[in-house]
Structure formats: C-alpha cells, structure tokens
Amino acid sequence: MKNRSYFYFIQILCFLVIGSCKSEQKTISKPIKIAFLADVHLQDIHANFTDANYKGIKNPTTGSYNTIRTMGSQLRSTRLFNENYFAFKTALDEIVSRNITLVVLPGDFSDDGQPINIKALKKILDDYIVNHGIQFFLTTGNHDPVRPYSREAGKTNFLGAQGNELAILSDSSLINNNHKLHPIISSEIKQWGYLEILNELSSFGFFPKKEFLYWETPFSMYDYDNYTLTAAASISAVEKRKFSDNEKQISIPDASYLVEPIKDIWLLGIDANIYIPSGNSSKTNETSSASIGYNNILTHKKHLLPWIRKVSLEAEKQKKILIAFSHYPMVEFYDGASKEMEQLFGKDKMQMHRVPKDTIAELFTDLGIQLHFGGHMHMNDTGIHKSTSGKTLYNIQTPSLAGYIPAFKILTINSKEEMEIETVVVDSVSNFNSLFRLYEQEHQHLKKSATNTIWDKEILASKTYINFTEQHLKELVRLRFLKNDWPAELITKLEKSTGNDLLKLELKNTKSIPSIDKLSKNKPEYMALNKWTGLDMVYDFYKLRNAGELAKGKIGSKRLAQYELVCKHLMNCENLEMSLWGNIFYKAMHGHPSGNFMINLKTNTIERL
Numbered sequence: 311m312k313n314r315s316y317f318y319f320i321q322i323l324c325f326l327v328i329g330s331c332k333s334e335q336k337t338i339s340k341p342i343k344i345a346f347l348a349d350v351h352l353q354d355i356h357a358n359f360t361d362a363n364y365k366g367i368k369n370p371t372t373g374s375y376n377t378i379r380t381m382g383s384q385l386r387s388t389r390l391f392n393e394n395y396f397a398f399k400t401a402l403d404e405i406v407s408r409n410i411t412l413v414v415l416p417g418d419f420s421d422d423g424q425p426i427n428i429k430a431l432k433k434i435l436d437d438y439i440v441n442h443g444i445q446f447f448l449t450t451g452n453h454d455p456v457r458p459y460s461r462e463a464g465k466t467n468f469l470g471a472q473g474n475e476l477a478i479l480s481d482s483s484l485i486n487n488n489h490k491l492h493p494i495i496s497s498e499i500k501q502w503g504y505l506e507i508l509n510e511l512s513s514f515g516f517f518p519k520k521e522f523l524y525w526e527t528p529f530s531m532y533d534y535d536n537y538t539l540t541a542a543a544s545i546s547a548v549e550k551r552k553f554s555d556n557e558k559q560i561s562i563p564d565a566s567y568l569v570e571p572i573k574d575i576w577l578l579g580i581d582a583n584i585y586i587p588s589g590n591s592s593k594t595n596e597t598s599s600a601s602i603g604y605n606n607i608l609t610h611k612k613h614l615l616p617w618i619r620k621v622s623l624e625a626e627k628q629k630k631i632l633i634a635f636s637h638y639p640m641v642e643f644y645d646g647a648s649k650e651m652e653q654l655f656g657k658d659k660m661q662m663h664r665v666p667k668d669t670i671a672e673l674f675t676d677l678g679i680q681l682h683f684g685g686h687m688h689m690n691d692t693g694i695h696k697s698t699s700g701k702t703l704y705n706i707q708t709p710s711l712a713g714y715i716p717a718f719k720i721l722t723i724n725s726k727e728e729m730e731i732e733t734v735v736v737d738s739v740s741n742f743n744s745l746f747r748l749y750e751q752e753h754q755h756l757k758k759s760a761t762n763t764i765w766d767k768e769i770l771a772s773k774t775y776i777n778f779t780e781q782h783l784k785e786l787v788r789l790r791f792l793k794n795d796w797p798a799e800l801i802t803k804l805e806k807s808t809g810n811d812l813l814k815l816e817l818k819n820t821k822s823i824p825s826i827d828k829l830s831k832n833k834p835e836y837m838a839l840n841k842w843t844g845l846d847m848v849y850d851f852y853k854l855r856n857a858g859e860l861a862k863g864k865i866g867s868k869r870l871a872q873y874e875l876v877c878k879h880l881m882n883c884e885n886l887e888m889s890l891w892g893n894i895f896y897k898a899m900h901g902h903p904s905g906n907f908m909i910n911l912k913t914n915t916i917e918r919l
Contacts (some may be wrong), residue, residue: 348685349710353421354430359496383467385785394712417637425496427748447515449579451637459503473755504563518542524570528617579637603638622678641693641705645901671695675703690858692902714779715857727912739775806846856906
C-alpha cells in the first residue's frame with residue numbers, strides 16, 4: 311500500500327503541472343451516444359430452479375410457468391419485481407432502434423444478486439451483444455451484491471398456489487413456522503458476493519478485454535502511456551482488487567474500473583458500495599448493507615479518492631472525455647429542499663440518510679468530476695454543485711425502469727464541452743399485463759383471509775406500463791409512505807382541506823396574501839380549487855419527486871398553476887408544518903432541467919431543449 315500511495319503521489323504532482331495548462335476544446339468527428347439504464351432490478355420471471363425441480367406457477371393467460379413475487383409485495387416496495395422484466399427488454403430494443411452501441415447500467419441490475427437472476431441478466435445482455443453489437447458497462451449497486459461475500463438467503467413473498475405466498479430459500483436452516491406453503495429450497499436464490507457476480511459478468515467492463523483501448527482499477531501500477539493488456543489482466547482478478555477497512559481490517563473487494571471503449575471516451579465506473587463492519591472480530595466478514603452511499607466514503611473507502619483525482623488529471627493530460635458513473639448520487643436530489651424535509655419529516659424519514667452531504671458534493675467536484683450519472687433513488691433529477699474553487703459537478707439521476715416514470719437517459723457527446731441529455735420514457739411495453747390473471751388469484755385469496763390491508767385491484771385495469779407504474783406509486787404511498795414517513799396530524803389536515811381551504815390559512819404577513827378576491831371573480835378557476843384536497847397534492851408531490859419534469863405533463867399545467875398559488879401562500883403561513891410543506895412542494899416544481907437539456911462544461915451552463 312505504501313508503494314502504491316507513493317506511485318499515485320508522484321503521478322499527481324506531474325499531472326498538476328501538466329493539467330495547469332488549459333486544453334483546447336476537443337472536437338469529435340460525429341456525436342457519440344451512450345445510454346444509461348439504472349436500477350433495472352432484473353428478476354427472472356421464467357426462472358426454473360433446477361436443483362429444486364421447481365418451475366413456478368402456471369399462467370392461465372400464456373400457458374407457461376412463471377416465478378414471480380406477489381402483487382402485495384410489489385405495492386409495498388419502491389420497485390417492481392416482475393413487470394420490469396418486460397420494460398428492460400423494451401428499453402434495450404429502443405436503444406437498438408436508435409443505433410446506440412454503448413450502454414451503461416449504474417448498479418442494481420439484479421433483484422438481490424441471486425445466481426438465477428445474474429445468469430438471466432447475462433443471457434439477455436449476451437443476446438444483444440451478439441445480435442446488435444452493443445457494449446455493456448456495469449457497476450455494482452447495493453442489491454448486487456447485497457454483502458461483499460456470498461451468503462444464504464431467500465424471499466418469502468413469491469406467488470404460490472391459490473394466491474398464497476411461497477418462500478424460496480437457499481438453505482433449509484432459513485425455514486420457520488410462518489411459512490404458509492412448504493418452502494422451495496434452491497441454492498440458486500442465495501445472495502452472491504463480488505467474486506461470483508464479477509466473474510459471471512466479466513465481459514461487461516469488470517475485466518480488461520482486447521477490444522478496450524485502455525483499462526485500469528484503483529490497484530493498477532501502470533498508466534496510460536505504458537498500458538498493455540497483459541499488465542491489466544495480471545491485476546484484474548477479484549482477489550487482487552481488495553482493500554482493508556480501517557476499523558476492523560476486513561478485506562473487501564472493490565469493483566471500480568476505468569475503461570476506454572472507443573477512442574477518447576473514458577468511462578469511470580465507481581464502485582460506491584460502502585459496507586460498514588458489524589462484527590466484533592476482525593476475522594468476521596459481517597457488514598451492513600451499502601444503501602447509504604457516498605456519505606461514508608471518507609471513513610470506509612477513502613482509497614478511491616486519490617485514484618479518482620489521478621484519473622481526472624490523466625484525462626485532462628491525454629485530452630480524453632471523462633464520464634463518471636456509479637450507483638449513488640453525488641449531489642443532493644431533493645431540489646434544495648432537504649433541510650425543510652428533514653425539519654418536517656425527521657432525519658430518519660424520506661430516505662434523508664441517503665442525501666449526499668454538501669461536503670461530499672464539494673469533494674467530488676474538486677476531484678475533477680464534471681459529469682456523473684447515478685441511480686439508487688429511482689428518481690429523475692439533475693443536481694448541480696458549484697464548489698468554492700469555481701468548479702461545477704452535474705449529477706444526472708437516472709430513473710428506474712421498475713418505478714414511476716419508467717425511463718432511461720441518453721447522453722450525446724457533441725464535443726468535450728457540449729453534452730446533450732435526453733430522457734426516454736418507456737411506455738409501450740409488450741406483455742406487461744400478462745401476469746394480471748395470477749394477481750387476480752392473489753387478490754381473491756386476500757379477500758377471503760382479510761388478514762392484511764388489501765391492495766387496490768384497480769391497478770389490474772392499467773392500459774399502459776406508465777399507468778401501471780403510476781398506480782404502483784399511488785398504492786406505495788397509501789400502503790407504506792403515509793404511514794411510515796408522514797406526521798399523522800399533518801396528513802389528517804391535508805386530507806380534510808381543499809385547495810381553497812389551504813388558501814385561507816392565516817399568514818405571518820398579511821401583505822403577502824394572494825389576491826383571493828380577484829381569483830374568486832374567475833368562477834371556474836375558483837371552483838377548481840375545491841376539486842382537490844391536500845392529499846391529492848401529496849400524491850402529486852411523489853410524482854414530482856420521482857419523475858421530475860416528466861411528471862408535469864401528467865399533472866397538467868392548470869393543476870400545477872393552482873399548486874403554485876397555494877404554495878406561495880403556504881410558504882408565508884403561520885403554521886410551521888404547512889409553511890415547510892409549501893416550501894418543499896414549491897421547490898419540487900422548480901428543479902433544474904431533468905427532461906431533455908444541454909450542458910456546457912466550459913461555460914457551466916444548462917438549458918432545456
């Protein structure tokens with residue numbers, strides 16, 4: 311480690327001298343396109359557990375067998391488990407139709423790193439490589455792997471016979487008395503660790519290939535000028551790409567890599583999974599999950615920092631276009647409303663622990679990252695951080711195909727400075743409703759047992775995949791978010807208040823009261839405020855939170871104008887909760903461009919297209 315640190319230190323000194331000279335704008339012969347698909351969460355709905363002789367339940371619609379999770383479990387999860395299988399293939403077909411051959415998956419490409427799902431992913435990607443010439447580049451998320459090393463696991467919410475829940479477990483020791491049906495035991499449902507996942511998916515950026523113009527990891531001892539495939543291969547094994555956690559000296563793999571797949575384009579895949587040791591002994595490999603993201607990098611994965619700085623300086627020296635991607639956001643993703651949200655909901659609600667601290671955004675900006683694509687939050691968002699040194703970082707949050715609104719990003723590189731981002735909505739998904747009759751059996755079973763809150767069957771009337779994900783979000787809010795995240799009294803107030811009622815709340819400063827008298831003269835607009843309640847506003851907030859600008863067309867300009875009027879009133883309201891709520895919603899409506907937009911990295915400007 312000392313020799314490696316000295317090696318980096320000498321390189322950085324050299325690069326600082328060279329990098330101090332500004333390079334001229336680098337033009338390219340024609341625009342280069344790269345697609346980003348985050349949080350695919352692939353589960354093989356056609357899984358056949360060969361070591362258990364189990365092939366799923368028969369689908370009365372198709373006549374085939376499916377291995378799927380219950381609708382009840384989907385509607386209490388931030389992601390779909392089943393229908394996203396079809397959405398993933400639809401997105402890949404759309405990419406093929408646009409003649410894009412570089413595709414990045416920034417983590418959570420699997421359900422939970424299970425062998426059955428990793429192998430299914432590989433099969434799908436290999437098909438598009440052979441038939442369409444696509445190059446795929448992956449980085450790991452907190453669901454792949456769930457922990458650094460393989461472990462026994464399973465799921466208790468698969469759909470079984472007669473609508474019951476079925477457990478599929480990797481080991482009989484996981485069986486308990488709560489299972490309604492006799493569990494299926496299969497080693498193919500265990501959670502794989504880094505070694506197994508990276509080796510299975512070796513051809514997707516994790517290891518060097520002869521086709522690559524350059525490839526390295528944080529542990530490489532060579533640089534761009536003396537690169538050889540032999541040198542890269544010699545240090546590429548997972549066993550040679552480990553670091554020790556400072557607290558417990560636990561050895562943990564790191565899947566980070568830098569690759570030049572085509573001339574002058576550098577893709578920096580950062581493995582930002584940070585596992586906190588939880589065992590009492592340095593000999594144990596027990597850790598926490600990695601869901602928090604970058605906030606723990608300074609204490610538990612700081613070896614990445616000098617490497618990222620080295621890469622950014624080398625990219626400048628070699629006049630390469632550097633695009634970074636990882637699973638986690640580097641910049642705040644609540645449109646600047648995080649402080650208000652923490653005050654209203656609490657530090658442990660609304661996934662506030664996942665919001666990157668300002669120091670993290672400052673750190674990566676100063677390390678030289680200008681453009682970063684992330685996932686994890688299942689949100690469509692653009693975050694911008696301007697550091698005190700004058701540098702700017704653009705964090706592009708790629709939405710999930712397993713949530714509302716399902717979409718992916720396309721980056722078009724026009725030059726070293728000019729970057730165009732398009733957000734492609736995935737709606738016309740074939741067969742997305744092919745499992746609905748199985749869910750009907752589940753719903754009938756739940757009605758008979760009546761042991762839990764039953765999900766709304768209206769979702770089975772969805773005509774499009776977007777409509778399906780919208781119903782999923784609505785049920786998720788009803789069944790989970792309202793109960794877990796919101797102050798009960800506030801929800802009660804909002805539920806009982808129309809838009810007009812909210813406009814009548816007492817203000818701190820009466821001079822700032824909106825012109826309600828003038829509004830009331832316009833009878834249709836005034837009456838429209840009585841057609842929705844604060845609870846409708848809450849549901850639309852989640853649409854904006856998840857989909858950003860993509861949600862505005864679904865909500866409608868008239869309703870948004872009414873929300874704007876109400877928010878401006880609430881922001882000056884005497885009631886603190888209502889004031890915070892008005893600020894939060896207002897900021898959600900006025901975030902940075904997140905649909906189709908252009909970024910100029912030289913002038914640090916962003917504009918909608």
